[in-house]
Amino acid sequence: GESVGLHxxxxxxxxxxxxxxxxxxxxxxxxxxxWYKQESGKGPQFIIDIRxxxxxxxxxRVTVLLNKTxxxxxxxxxxxxxxxxxxxxxxxKPGYGGSQGNLIFGKGTKLSVKP
Amino acid sequence: DTGxxxxxxxxxxxxxxxxxxxxxxxxxxxxxxxxxxTLGQGPEFLTYFQNEAQLEKSRLxxxxxxxxxxxxxxxxxxxxxTEQGDSAMYLCASSLMAAHKNIxxxxxxxxxxxx
Numbered sequence: 001g002e003s004v005g006l007h008x009x010x011x012x013x014x015x016x017x018x019x020x021x022x023x024x025x026x027x028x029x030x031x032x033x034x035w036y037k038q039e040s041g042k043g044p045q046f047i048i049d050i051r052x053x054x055x056x057x058x059x060x061r062v063t064v065l066l067n068k069t070x071x072x073x074x075x076x077x078x079x080x081x082x083x084x085x086x087x088x089x090x091x092x093k094p095g096y097g098g099s100q101g102n103l104i105f106g107k108g109t110k111l112s113v114k115p
Numbered sequence: 116d117t118g119x120x121x122x123x124x125x126x127x128x129x130x131x132x133x134x135x136x137x138x139x140x141x142x143x144x145x146x147x148x149x150x151x152x153t154l155g156q157g158p159e160f161l162t163y164f165q166n167e168a169q170l171e172k173s174r175l176x177x178x179x180x181x182x183x184x185x186x187x188x189x190x191x192x193x194x195x196x197t198e199q200g201d202s203a204m205y206l207c208a209s210s211l212m213a214a215h216k217n218i219x220x221x222x223x224x225x226x227x228x229x230x
Contacts, residue, residue, distance in 0.1 A: 004157075032217060043119070043206055043221035044158065089157050093217050101171050102148065103219060105157030 004090060004106035012112045019077040021109045023090035028071060032093040034103065035064060035075045039086045047075070047088075077111075085113045117141060119222035121207050127228045128197055135193045136225045140209030147190050148219055149182055150206040151175065158206055158221075164190060165212060197229045 004025050013019045025033075031052040036044035048059045050066050050073075057064050063076040073090050087110045091103040120139040128134050140147045146165050150158035161180070162172045166187040176182075179197075184190040194201055204226050208219035 034218065036221075041223070043208075043223045046218055046220060049218060091157070101146070101163040101165075101217075102160035102173070103158075103217065104160070107155070107157050 004092060004104055008109055009107065010110045010112070012114060013080050015080060015082060015113050015115050017080055019075075019080045019084070019111060021075045021077075021088050021090075021111065023073040023075075023106055025071050025073065025090075025092055027092075027094060028068070030092045030094055033064070033066060033073050034091045035062075036089045036091060036105075037084075037086045038089065038108070044089060080111075080113050082113045082115060085111055087111070119207055119209050119220055121205075121222035121225050123225055124223065125226045125228075127230065129230050130199060131196055133193065133195045134197060134227065135191055136205055136207075136227075138190045138192070138207030138209075138222060140188070140190070140207070141220060142188075144209035144211050144220075145187070146210045146212050146219075147184055148208040148210070149190070149192050150208065150221075152204040152206055152224070161192075194227075197227075199229050202227055202229045 034049040035047040037047050038044045048062050048064050050057045050064045061078045065074045087108040089105050089108045091105045122137045148163040149161040152158045160173050161176050162182050164184040167184050179195045182192045204224040206224045208221045210219045
């Protein structure tokens with residue numbers, strides 16, 4: 001079945017620095033990817049998404065990069081702030097042959113921002 | 116607040132008891148999802164509805180679990196004869212069905228503790 005893995009379970013950065021969180025997936029048929037942010041005691045919050053026909057998408061202070069060749073996804077956060085401290089999950093829609101409804105989540109990377 | 120609403124936020128029960136959780140999705144969303152999340156893990160898909168039809172159920176959804184969405188609006192998730200292994204955060208999400216995209220918006224979850 002499909003699997004999603006984060007490269008690092010924890011990441012610590014200095015306030016103002018850029019953060020990069022990486023994610024790998026196994027199924028080349030996956031056609032849609034999402035990053036979520038989850039703060040303690042809250043549900044996952046949508047950050048940004050990208051379709052498989054794109055390599056890069058930018059939002060406010062965030063950029064998602066998709067490398068389909070090596071099946072790798074990354075989230076870049078510019079000028080990281082203390083409010084960015086949370087657990088970040090990558091998730092994907094399995095694509096052809098898989099479920100058309102659910103998302104498959106990775107285990108998450110805990111981002112800690114030092115003031 | 117027009118986000119996804121879940122009740123109760125916390126539920127403590129004794130093993131063997133039945134529990135029921137409620138989810139009110141974003142009003143115009145036709146899809147509703149249930150996920151389970153344990154400590155240190157990403158959400159795991161349980162089931163989803165499109166309007167009132169339950170379209171998919173995960174293998175995680177044992178016979179003790181049942182979900183309904185009778186009028187295509189709110190949904191309930193019932194767990195019968197709870198076991199300690201059912202202790203987890205139960206998350207509800209909703210989305211608008213759209214080709215190639217599936218931005219799911221999550222509620223804050225119901226945390227279940229089975230003693």
